[in-house]
Amino acid sequence: xPKPATPLDLLLLPxxxxxxxxxxxxxxxxxxGIRDGQIVFIGPRAEAERFVAAETRELPGCLLSPxxxxxxxxxxxxxxxxxxxxxxxxxxxxxxxxxxxGRWVDEDFVRDGTDLAIAEQIKGGITCFADMxxxxxxxxxxxxxxxxxxxxxxxxxxxxxxxxRSTEEALHLGIELFGDLRHHPRITVALGPxxxxxxxxxxxxxxxxxxxxxDAPIHMHLHETAFEVEQSxxxxxxRPLARIARLGLLxxxxxxxxxxxxxxxDLALLVExxxxxxxxxxxxxxxxxxxxxxxxxxxxxxxxAVGTDGAASNNDLDLLGETRTAALLAKAVAxxxxxxDAHRALxxxxxxxxxxxxxxxxxxxxxxxxxxxxxxxxxxxLAQQPIYDPVSQLIYASGRDCVKHVWVAGKQLxxxxxxxxxxxxxxxxxxxxxxxRIAERTE
Ligand SMILES: [Zn+2]
Numbered sequence: 001x002p003k004p005a006t007p008l009d010l011l012l013l014p015x016x017x018x019x020x021x022x023x024x025x026x027x028x029x030x031x032x033g034i035r036d037g038q039i040v041f042i043g044p045r046a047e048a049e050r051f052v053a054a055e056t057r058e059l060p061g062c063l064l065s066p067x068x069x070x071x072x073x074x075x076x077x078x079x080x081x082x083x084x085x086x087x088x089x090x091x092x093x094x095x096x097x098x099x100x101x102g103r104w105v106d107e108d109f110v111r112d113g114t115d116l117a118i119a120e121q122i123k124g125g126i127t128c129f130a131d132m133x134x135x136x137x138x139x140x141x142x143x144x145x146x147x148x149x150x151x152x153x154x155x156x157x158x159x160x161x162x163x164x165r166s167t168e169e170a171l172h173l174g175i176e177l178f179g180d181l182r183h184h185p186r187i188t189v190a191l192g193p194x195x196x197x198x199x200x201x202x203x204x205x206x207x208x209x210x211x212x213x214x215d216a217p218i219h220m221h222l223h224e225t226a227f228e229v230e231q232s233x234x235x236x237x238x239r240p241l242a243r244i245a246r247l248g249l250l251x252x253x254x255x256x257x258x259x260x261x262x263x264x265x266d267l268a269l270l271v272e273x274x275x276x277x278x279x280x281x282x283x284x285x286x287x288x289x290x291x292x293x294x295x296x297x298x299x300x301x302x303x304x305a306v307g308t309d310g311a312a313s314n315n316d317l318d319l320l321g322e323t324r325t326a327a328l329l330a331k332a333v334a335x336x337x338x339x340x341d342a343h344r345a346l347x348x349x350x351x352x353x354x355x356x357x358x359x360x361x362x363x364x365x366x367x368x369x370x371x372x373x374x375x376x377x378x379x380x381x382l383a384q385q386p387i388y389d390p391v392s393q394l395i396y397a398s399g400r401d402c403v404k405h406v407w408v409a410g411k412q413l414x415x416x417x418x419x420x421x422x423x424x425x426x427x428x429x430x431x432x433x434x435x436x437r438i439a440e441r442t443e
Pocket of ligand 1: 072073074221309310
């Protein structure tokens with residue numbers, strides 16, 4: 001039989017291939033071929049072996065899936081990991097996090113904190129993350145250098161923030177960054193109004209106009225707590241989501257982060273507008289913020305993605321662990337063991353994330369024509385035996401230590417659990433140095 005005309009850069013031969021789309025499928029004895037950073041072939045092993053490949057990799061005991069997508073976080077806050085624990089959201093923010101940010105956050109902090117977050121995420125099988133933090137230009141440079149994929153949201157608040165003296169300046173810098181990265185293959189820029197309680201109607205309207213002009217996503221904390229909703233009702237006479245709808249911000253470009261409070265009216269608004277929700281269960285649990293009704297949203301047709309939130313309120317960037325928490329919590333909240341089964345949980349952590357970030361034609365599933373954003377999970381450990389359904393084993397019985405290889409756009413960023421482009425020792429030393437300085441001044 002003649003060799004196919006299209007040679008491959010890399011042919012992967014895992015024990016199981018889980019494309020996520022079509023839903024619920026597990027392919028055995030299949031291969032995946034990559035050329036120029038794209039998936040160009042998925043098919044039976046016998047067919048795969050006909051290709052001429054520059055490199056062929058057998059992945060025995062491994063499940064190959066789309067890379068995980070962390071749809072919400074504040075990357076550089078890794079450097080505040082564990083600084084203030086066991087506090088409710090507003091006390092945590094107002095008395096601990098905002099003062100620490102005022103004192104410590106500068107370009108160097110964002111550089112080192114973002115690098116630490118990227119390294120942790122790659123090691124945990126994450127190939128794309130949504131970030132919302134100060135000095136977004138610095139964060140985008142770190143993403144560029146590291147090889148990972150990201151959506152960088154420009155933080156917008158009514159008051160001065162590190163890196164921008166006013167909302168106008170922050171918007172101006174955001175528009176500039178959007179222009180600079182418009183054609184970047186791995187980075188998109190979003191507008192990030194922080195929350196309904198930190199951004200005025202006037203600024204939200206400006207943000208809407210600019211987002212429409214640029215065709216940019218909007219990333220925003222929404223309905224994080226019952227207090228947020230009560231306060232808005234008391235001071236404005238309307239729920240935050242209704243206000244956001246009145247101001248014209250609801251729609252497919254909006255990523256509504258948290259949504260622990262969902263009335264019937266809220267649900268109707270989300271469904272009608274095709275707004276995505278980003279569920280951050282561990283942050284919500286740790287800050288006692290409430291529970292997002294994932295199953296109810298899902299059954300109504302809302303796209304629900306999953307995120308870790310920042311490391312200061314989680315305290316890790318472990319999306320596989322987050323997905324397990326989400327699956328378990330969804331059952332408790334829905335009062336149904338059938339809620340968010342393992343296959344749907346994996347879909348939430350991959351394709352739904354891509355859809356929320358407007359990247360579903362590029363990534364989020366293993367399909368010919370999409371970017372080769374992949375993770376190989378090693379399921380050969382004792383704790384994963386026996387294997388009836390590898391996706392069940394992945395979601396319910398595996399930790400992120402089973403992440404063995406990671407590729408983004410066909411480039412290998414993790415090989416045999418080792419980072420290929422980042423110096424782990426240097427990252428460790430930088431994080432410890434920051435920790436020492438911050439601890440000394442906080443005592
Ligand atoms: Zn957040």
